Amino acid sequence: MSRENEKIAIVGAGLGGAVAGALLQHAGFDVNVYEQAPSFSRLGAGIHMGPNVLKIFERIGVDRQVIDISSTPTHWFSRDGMTGDYRSRIPLEGYGATYCTVHRGDLQAIQCDALQPGTLHFGKKLARVDDNGTDVLIEFEDGTSVRADIVIGADGINSRVRETLLGEEKPNYSGWVGHRALISSDKLKKFDLTFEDCVKWWGPDRHMMVYYTTARRDEYYYVTGVPHPAWEFDSAFVDSSREEMAAAFDGYHPIIQALIDSTDTVTKWPLFNRNPLPLWSKGRLVLLGDACHPMKPHMAQGAAMAIEDAAMLTRCLQETGISDFNTAFKLYEANRRDRATRVQTVSNANTFLLNQEDPSWVYGYDIYAEPLKSENAA
Template structure:
């Protein structure tokens, strides 16, 4: 299909880049506006569950993602002190591979798949004004754009969310996440001492450490924690530098493998984990929200980006069903078909209970945002 009407996506993060790719492939005229002047490969990993890899298939990027990342057989949960396995979920058999990968590598793949002439860096949205027949966008470099609809994929501090619901700071969850990579000789030494799990979460009553490979060759290992912590003053940044000493203190008494991972890690960072309560509305007029702009969560289920990418897939389907002229119906359909699932994942992720005990994870991984029947507004299914 070809559409003469224009879509603007604000934010080229994991959700915005997915929406851009899917909508452009579907024939929509889409420009993506990103505030950053460029993206860099910051030290962090990400899980991409089979529910999301199916969408990478639709984006035409599945094989390339598989070449980048590791493909664990299972998510293993261990007791943080004894190392005993307390739960192990097979992540195979859900219609696509489970992949763990460097977040920067995955994001670069997504961004490179966009029409580069429609990707605009250094464009921080300052204002968006709705008129009867259009939206006027203004960016911090003084430039403007006129479009038909605006997708707010601009993360937890979303400007579009603010326009819909007013200014409101996100809620500090009371927890932080430490992130670090382990590479080179330090990783080889660690591998010689311990039989590292491909994908493992080490649990304790009130904290945990998740660790996994971020490359197919298994030459980069990554950990991310969840630890209760007083509020941090990050002075407007997303994270601060942390230290080995802070990590030893936070994980005192934990299994020797954890102590060895801390010793082997480099450039440890600490991230305040923020979230929001479920929003009363996901769209208004010509504005619609997606991903962390809409339902940010603590990252303990490793599905935050997953929900953003599922949103992108469902929003594309709804716009294809109605056409851009009837964006009002598309936005209603999108919310109807996404809200329950995203809110459930948000709640389970915030509670940090997923796979702490043996459970069937198929409700997360077997889902396919591309083929699940769309519930229609009158209740019928198409």
């Protein structure tokens, strides 16, 4: 398939943007990905990749690589944060692919390596996007510029592409923060306790999600959700402390206390979201992932939704070709809006898997299995 004259620019090389680039390249499109960061580093954060995502990874040939570096829990346990009683035991097998928990940086490296050499460009912070009706001029803060037939905004909750479509508007602070910490599993050996592969500890108004991030099970990661009245800092995150964690989870289960005692460094991040957007595309510009439907991370499906977006957008562009991008973008929104909105709503409510339930609507979903809805369904 030759598409030499049809150029796609993706702004943002996060998990959604990188996978979009790889999928579109595999489909034969001419794609370049522009990332504002000077490089990627192995930041201390874990991530869940459910079977719904592994089915997409298979399409670009990286599913086995991801499985090989990941922890692959068989269950998601929900436990009472005080007593340790089990609220639910949710199987993570039987959905057509593997459930993985992995270090975000390790996963990011695999996704970037899946892109064609020379098509990922770092240090490209977006300054301006100009859709002139014929093509799109993209200008970067380093003084360079490129042109493309269409532009995909995969540049996160503070998306500059979204601003071009809808104007400048700050995201909504949720009233919650998340603490993040990686713990060497060696530190946990001194405790006569069982540290499960994937467990969420629930309190009356806060929680802690804990899981391994490597196949070697040598890193144990936790991320919290804790009420915090206002985010009073200018930066994306701030340092927290073992003392702050101990105060936030005072009286909680001994396993939580052991995790806090084993913490060397911990950071605190504000949790933001947005109301559903009135549009996902305009002209030659289209959004995916957090640029389009950010959500609190309480289902561990935020990145998964971005990756599903990437797969559906690729399907739609294959269906229509870039020359009919208007139809492709309408198809994309018609086939993604309901699911993304449902996940956004459930995730923000923070009730997912608290009690015994069937998550097959999330994990059993195969984005390639259903026929495309008409674009008029949007």
